[in-house]
Amino acid sequence: MTHLSWFSIVRLGLVQLCLGAIVVLTTSTLNRLMVVEAALPAVLPGLLVALHYGVQITRPNWGFRSDSGGNRTRFIVLGMMVLALGGFLAALGFVVMTTAYWSGLAMSIVAYALIGVGVGASGTSLLALLATTTHSRRRAAAATITWLMMIFGIAVTATVVGKLLDPYSPVRLLELVAGVGVIAMTLTILAIWGIERRHGGASVPQSAPQSFRSGIAEIWAEPRARHFTLFIFLSMTAYFMQELILEPYAGLAFGFTPGQSTQLSGAQNGGVFVGMLTVGIAATGLRIGSLRAWVMLGCAGSALALAVIALAGQTAQGIALVLPATVALGLFNGMFAVAAIGSMMALAGEGRGAREGTRMGLWGASQALAAGFGGLIGAGAVDLARQFTDTASAFGFVFMLEAGLFVAAAVMAARIIDARIIDAQRQPGLGHMVAGE
DSSP states (O other): OOOOOHHHHHHHHHHHHHHHHHHHIIIIIHHHIIIIISOOOTHHHHHHHHHHHHHGGGHHHHHHHHHHHSOHHHHHHHHHHHHHHHHHHHHHHHHHHTTSHHHHHHHHHHHHHHHHHHHHHHHHHHHHHHHHHSOGGGHHHHHHHHHHHHHHHHHHHHHHHHHHTOSOOHHHHHHHHHHHHHHHHHHHHHHHTTHHHHHTOOOOOTTOOSSHHHHHHHHHTSHHHHHHHHHHHHHHHHHHHTTTTHHHHHHHHHOOOHHHHHHHHHHHHHHHHHHHHHHIIIIIISOOSOHHHHHHHHHHHHHHHHHHHHHHTTSGGGHHHHHHHHHHHHHHHHHHHHHHHHHHHHHTTSSSTTOHHHHHHHHHHHHHHHHHHHHHHHHHHHHHHTTTSOHHHHHHHHHHHHHHHHHHHHHHHHHHOOTTTOOTTTSTTOOOOOOOO
16 A cells, blocks of 8 residues: 555545535534524524534444445545535525424424534545555644645635625525535545545455444454543543633623624634644654644643633733633644544554544544533533622633643543654654553
8 A cells, every 4th residue: 555645635635625615604604694694593503513413423334334345435425425415405494494494494404414424424434544545654744734724614615605695695595505515526526536546545354344333342342442532532522612602701701892702713713723733844844742742732731721711700900811822722722633633543543454434433423422512511511600600700610620621631641642652753654553551
């Protein structure tokens, strides 16, 4: 098997860009239209987005199918087709909902379920293909490239569609969503075509399990895979806990206007971008640090930034700390995210052979569940804490809880990721992460 060139890694990153471009239409654009233009309860789009995360519990199954089928390209392309169809049905469901609520809601439920299936099938197979064909020395950079391209796709799609959608009309919405879906499908086919065949990214295992249940049981029986699944759930719960409460905190505790709180969120995403870029350059180009070290630094730094954000609300001068602490949170979040993804790609090849897709699916499902659970528990904990204390203290309590989870994740990373086995920067050819023995 030959390893991916930088050009091929960028080509696969285009698929990730397409995934982000379609998903942002449902999590951002349609969310805004439901709450503002249609005056629907905010919980409705929240539950629909949670549904698409929940459906991604099927990721291990898609990974298993791509392992045993020996053709990851097929699942990437078909998954993107289902995702594009789900995105269009979601827009159509919203349009129908404005005149026939229950029919539109039923259509939306089906649509968001399809979105979850599409992301699961395409995204899991894409990561498995990257894991099996990327040289160990390039994994951190590959993770950086693909995730930066996804962020770029999200940003460009949200900006362009937002401008073209004004003034809003249902027909224009459907045209734009359909157009994004067609472009994403075309770009995906062009980007993925021939890569797997050229690099031998998937092969049917000689001792393939007869069923998904036996296949996932084999993976779960591996201590390394099991421990890493728990680490992903813990760390990603911490990662997503602040997603729904940071902007409300800025408005309620410091009097930020909607525009100011949006700018704060933008500054955080800018920090994420820089953090991801830092790991990609330092770990691969400059050969500084192991992936374990970057994971631990990202977790510890995120915990410290959250502690500063929490304490800022307790002092009159704390408003001056909010912006730099939020940028720092994004910076360390980005470091953690890329290093964790690189670790996934490295560990996917551990244990029994030709099970990379199943392992990536298991960890992808853990991440998706953590995303939904983290956002829910963060918002719910704030509402509960506000019943017993003032607003700033309630938010501060949740931020400190999140910081504690990041500290626990850093400790867990130190125990389960063995830097003696993988030092992709200093020992070319070694590309494995293992759990502590």
